[in-house]
Amino acid sequence: LAKTTQPISMDSYEGQEVNITCSHNNIATNDYITWYQQFPSQGPRFIIQGYKTKVTNEVASLFIPADRKSSTLSLPRVSLSDTAVYYCLVGGGYQKVTFGTGTKLQVIP
Amino acid sequence: NAGVMQNPRHLVRRRGQEARLRCSPMKGHSHVYWYRQLPEEGLKFMVYLQKENIIDESGMPKERFSAEFPKEGPSILRIQQVVRGDSAAYFCASSPGTSGSRGPETQYFGPGTRLLVL
Numbered sequence: 001l002a003k004t005t006q007p008i009s010m011d012s013y014e015g016q017e018v019n020i021t022c023s024h025n026n027i028a029t030n031d032y033i034t035w036y037q038q039f040p041s042q043g044p045r046f047i048i049q050g051y052k053t054k055v056t057n058e059v060a061s062l063f064i065p066a067d068r069k070s071s072t073l074s075l076p077r078v079s080l081s082d083t084a085v086y087y088c089l090v091g092g093g094y095q096k097v098t099f100g101t102g103t104k105l106q107v108i109p
Numbered sequence: 110n111a112g113v114m115q116n117p118r119h120l121v122r123r124r125g126q127e128a129r130l131r132c133s134p135m136k137g138h139s140h141v142y143w144y145r146q147l148p149e150e151g152l153k154f155m156v157y158l159q160k161e162n163i164i165d166e167s168g169m170p171k172e173r174f175s176a177e178f179p180k181e182g183p184s185i186l187r188i189q190q191v192v193r194g195d196s197a198a199y200f201c202a203s204s205p206g207t208s209g210s211r212g213p214e215t216q217y218f219g220p221g222t223r224l225l226v227l
Protein backbone atom coordinates (compact mmCIF):
# COMPACT_ATOMS: atom_id res chain seq x y z
CA LEU A 1 0.00 0.00 0.00
CA ALA A 2 1.26 3.45 -0.93
CA LYS A 3 2.35 5.59 2.00
CA THR A 4 0.94 9.08 2.27
CA THR A 5 2.33 12.27 3.78
CA GLN A 6 0.20 15.26 4.66
CA PRO A 7 0.57 18.27 6.97
CA ILE A 8 -0.22 17.58 10.59
CA SER A 9 -2.35 20.69 11.01
CA MET A 10 -3.66 23.78 9.23
CA ASP A 11 -5.53 26.91 10.29
CA SER A 12 -7.88 28.90 8.10
CA TYR A 13 -10.33 31.74 8.51
CA GLU A 14 -13.98 31.31 7.76
CA GLY A 15 -14.90 31.94 4.14
CA GLN A 16 -11.45 31.11 2.77
CA GLU A 17 -10.59 28.31 0.38
CA VAL A 18 -8.49 25.60 1.98
CA ASN A 19 -6.12 23.36 0.06
CA ILE A 20 -4.65 20.29 1.73
CA THR A 21 -1.92 18.52 -0.18
CA CYS A 22 -1.04 14.86 0.19
CA SER A 23 2.14 13.24 -1.13
CA HIS A 24 2.09 9.63 -2.32
CA ASN A 25 5.30 9.09 -4.27
CA ASN A 26 4.96 5.31 -4.66
CA ILE A 27 1.35 5.24 -5.82
CA ALA A 28 0.61 2.17 -7.95
CA THR A 29 -1.04 2.16 -11.35
CA ASN A 30 -4.34 0.80 -10.07
CA ASP A 31 -4.46 2.94 -6.92
CA TYR A 32 -7.13 5.56 -6.34
CA ILE A 33 -6.92 8.55 -4.01
CA THR A 34 -9.65 8.93 -1.42
CA TRP A 35 -10.26 11.57 1.22
CA TYR A 36 -12.21 11.15 4.43
CA GLN A 37 -13.28 13.65 7.07
CA GLN A 38 -13.53 12.90 10.77
CA PHE A 39 -15.19 15.03 13.42
CA PRO A 40 -14.34 14.51 17.11
CA SER A 41 -16.00 11.45 18.61
CA GLN A 42 -17.37 10.31 15.24
CA GLY A 43 -16.38 7.83 12.59
CA PRO A 44 -14.78 9.08 9.36
CA ARG A 45 -16.98 10.14 6.48
CA PHE A 46 -16.17 9.81 2.76
CA ILE A 47 -15.57 13.12 0.98
CA ILE A 48 -14.23 12.44 -2.49
CA GLN A 49 -12.30 9.94 -4.59
CA GLY A 50 -10.34 10.28 -7.81
CA TYR A 51 -7.83 8.64 -10.11
CA LYS A 52 -6.43 11.50 -12.20
CA THR A 53 -6.96 15.13 -13.20
CA LYS A 54 -9.85 16.77 -11.35
CA VAL A 55 -12.91 15.53 -9.56
CA THR A 56 -15.56 17.80 -8.08
CA ASN A 57 -18.64 17.14 -5.99
CA GLU A 58 -20.93 19.23 -3.87
CA VAL A 59 -18.48 19.24 -0.97
CA ALA A 60 -14.97 19.49 -2.40
CA SER A 61 -12.64 19.27 -5.37
CA LEU A 62 -9.72 16.92 -5.80
CA PHE A 63 -6.79 17.86 -8.02
CA ILE A 64 -4.39 15.16 -9.17
CA PRO A 65 -1.40 16.05 -11.39
CA ALA A 66 -0.35 13.88 -14.31
CA ASP A 67 2.35 12.03 -12.35
CA ARG A 68 -0.17 11.24 -9.57
CA LYS A 69 2.54 11.53 -6.92
CA SER A 70 0.49 14.04 -4.99
CA SER A 71 -3.07 15.27 -4.71
CA THR A 72 -4.78 18.34 -3.32
CA LEU A 73 -8.12 18.45 -1.57
CA SER A 74 -9.78 21.83 -2.01
CA LEU A 75 -12.55 23.00 0.31
CA PRO A 76 -14.26 26.15 -0.95
CA ARG A 77 -15.26 28.83 1.54
CA VAL A 78 -14.82 26.87 4.74
CA SER A 79 -17.05 27.39 7.74
CA LEU A 80 -16.55 26.58 11.41
CA SER A 81 -18.30 23.25 10.86
CA ASP A 82 -15.47 22.16 8.56
CA THR A 83 -13.13 21.95 11.54
CA ALA A 84 -12.12 18.29 11.47
CA VAL A 85 -9.34 15.87 10.65
CA TYR A 86 -8.90 15.11 6.96
CA TYR A 87 -7.34 11.83 5.85
CA CYS A 88 -5.75 11.09 2.48
CA LEU A 89 -5.78 7.41 1.52
CA VAL A 90 -4.33 5.56 -1.44
CA GLY A 91 -5.38 2.11 -2.55
CA GLY A 92 -7.26 0.10 -5.14
CA GLY A 93 -9.96 -2.48 -5.51
CA TYR A 94 -11.06 -4.26 -2.38
CA GLN A 95 -7.82 -3.58 -0.57
CA LYS A 96 -8.01 -2.36 2.95
CA VAL A 97 -7.38 1.35 3.18
CA THR A 98 -4.78 2.66 5.57
CA PHE A 99 -5.41 5.82 7.52
CA GLY A 100 -2.43 7.99 8.43
CA THR A 101 -2.53 10.64 11.13
CA GLY A 102 -4.41 13.05 8.86
CA THR A 103 -4.46 16.83 8.76
CA LYS A 104 -6.21 18.62 11.58
CA LEU A 105 -7.97 21.65 10.08
CA GLN A 106 -8.97 24.41 12.46
CA VAL A 107 -11.32 27.02 11.04
CA ILE A 108 -11.11 30.34 12.85
CA PRO A 109 -14.01 32.81 13.04
CA ASN B 110 -31.79 3.11 5.32
CA ALA B 111 -30.12 3.02 8.71
CA GLY B 112 -26.41 3.63 8.82
CA VAL B 113 -23.78 1.42 10.41
CA MET B 114 -24.71 0.70 13.99
CA GLN B 115 -22.31 -0.12 16.76
CA ASN B 116 -23.04 -1.07 20.32
CA PRO B 117 -22.36 -0.43 22.99
CA ARG B 118 -21.21 3.14 22.42
CA HIS B 119 -19.22 3.07 25.63
CA LEU B 120 -17.85 0.04 27.41
CA VAL B 121 -15.97 -0.12 30.69
CA ARG B 122 -14.10 -3.27 31.63
CA ARG B 123 -11.64 -4.22 34.34
CA ARG B 124 -8.35 -5.80 33.45
CA GLY B 125 -8.76 -9.47 32.65
CA GLN B 126 -12.41 -9.24 31.59
CA GLU B 127 -13.74 -9.81 28.10
CA ALA B 128 -15.04 -7.09 25.76
CA ARG B 129 -17.50 -7.84 22.98
CA LEU B 130 -18.13 -5.12 20.43
CA ARG B 131 -20.95 -5.44 17.95
CA CYS B 132 -21.38 -3.94 14.51
CA SER B 133 -24.43 -4.07 12.26
CA PRO B 134 -23.49 -3.03 8.71
CA MET B 135 -25.69 -0.98 6.46
CA LYS B 136 -28.48 -2.92 4.83
CA GLY B 137 -27.22 -4.73 1.78
CA HIS B 138 -23.55 -4.46 2.73
CA SER B 139 -21.56 -7.66 2.88
CA HIS B 140 -18.12 -6.31 3.80
CA VAL B 141 -17.12 -5.21 7.29
CA TYR B 142 -13.92 -3.59 8.51
CA TRP B 143 -12.73 -2.95 12.05
CA TYR B 144 -10.36 -0.16 13.05
CA ARG B 145 -8.82 0.98 16.32
CA GLN B 146 -8.06 4.60 17.12
CA LEU B 147 -5.99 5.81 20.03
CA PRO B 148 -6.41 9.43 21.22
CA GLU B 149 -4.84 11.95 18.81
CA GLU B 150 -3.91 9.21 16.36
CA GLY B 151 -5.25 7.96 13.05
CA LEU B 152 -7.29 4.83 12.55
CA LYS B 153 -5.38 1.55 12.46
CA PHE B 154 -6.80 -1.24 10.35
CA MET B 155 -7.49 -4.42 12.26
CA VAL B 156 -9.51 -6.85 10.17
CA TYR B 157 -11.61 -7.12 7.01
CA LEU B 158 -14.44 -9.63 6.87
CA GLN B 159 -17.08 -10.82 4.48
CA LYS B 160 -20.00 -12.95 5.53
CA GLU B 161 -18.58 -16.02 7.32
CA ASN B 162 -15.06 -15.28 6.07
CA ILE B 163 -12.04 -13.41 7.37
CA ILE B 164 -10.40 -11.83 4.33
CA ASP B 165 -7.54 -9.92 5.94
CA GLU B 166 -6.61 -9.93 9.61
CA SER B 167 -3.12 -8.55 9.21
CA GLY B 168 -3.82 -5.66 11.61
CA MET B 169 -5.19 -7.81 14.38
CA PRO B 170 -3.00 -8.64 17.40
CA LYS B 171 -2.19 -12.34 17.35
CA GLU B 172 -3.45 -12.98 20.85
CA ARG B 173 -6.64 -12.11 22.70
CA PHE B 174 -8.37 -10.52 19.68
CA SER B 175 -10.82 -12.25 17.37
CA ALA B 176 -13.50 -11.19 14.92
CA GLU B 177 -16.39 -12.82 13.17
CA PHE B 178 -19.15 -11.90 10.75
CA PRO B 179 -21.71 -14.70 10.85
CA LYS B 180 -24.26 -15.45 8.18
CA GLU B 181 -26.92 -13.99 10.42
CA GLY B 182 -26.45 -11.20 12.93
CA PRO B 183 -23.87 -8.53 13.55
CA SER B 184 -20.13 -8.66 13.26
CA ILE B 185 -18.42 -9.18 16.61
CA LEU B 186 -14.99 -7.99 17.71
CA ARG B 187 -13.97 -9.87 20.81
CA ILE B 188 -11.14 -8.94 23.12
CA GLN B 189 -10.27 -11.45 25.80
CA GLN B 190 -8.44 -10.64 29.03
CA VAL B 191 -8.39 -6.92 28.33
CA VAL B 192 -5.44 -4.79 29.40
CA ARG B 193 -5.19 -1.03 29.87
CA GLY B 194 -3.50 -0.68 26.49
CA ASP B 195 -6.70 -1.90 24.83
CA SER B 196 -8.45 1.34 25.83
CA ALA B 197 -9.33 3.03 22.55
CA ALA B 198 -12.15 3.85 20.16
CA TYR B 199 -13.07 0.92 17.94
CA PHE B 200 -14.74 1.78 14.66
CA CYS B 201 -16.58 -0.51 12.34
CA ALA B 202 -17.17 0.28 8.68
CA SER B 203 -19.12 -1.51 5.96
CA SER B 204 -19.15 -1.45 2.17
CA PRO B 205 -21.43 -2.99 -0.43
CA GLY B 206 -18.93 -5.44 -1.88
CA THR B 207 -20.16 -4.66 -5.38
CA SER B 208 -18.19 -6.53 -8.00
CA GLY B 209 -16.50 -4.49 -10.70
CA SER B 210 -15.64 -1.57 -8.47
CA ARG B 211 -12.60 0.12 -9.99
CA GLY B 212 -11.54 2.03 -6.92
CA PRO B 213 -11.68 1.23 -3.23
CA GLU B 214 -15.26 1.00 -2.16
CA THR B 215 -16.52 3.83 -0.02
CA GLN B 216 -16.53 2.68 3.56
CA TYR B 217 -19.41 3.81 5.75
CA PHE B 218 -18.39 4.16 9.36
CA GLY B 219 -20.32 3.66 12.54
CA PRO B 220 -20.13 5.96 15.57
CA GLY B 221 -17.59 3.78 17.30
CA THR B 222 -17.35 2.01 20.64
CA ARG B 223 -15.17 3.64 23.25
CA LEU B 224 -13.57 1.01 25.40
CA LEU B 225 -12.09 1.97 28.74
CA VAL B 226 -10.12 -0.61 30.67
CA LEU B 227 -9.69 0.14 34.36
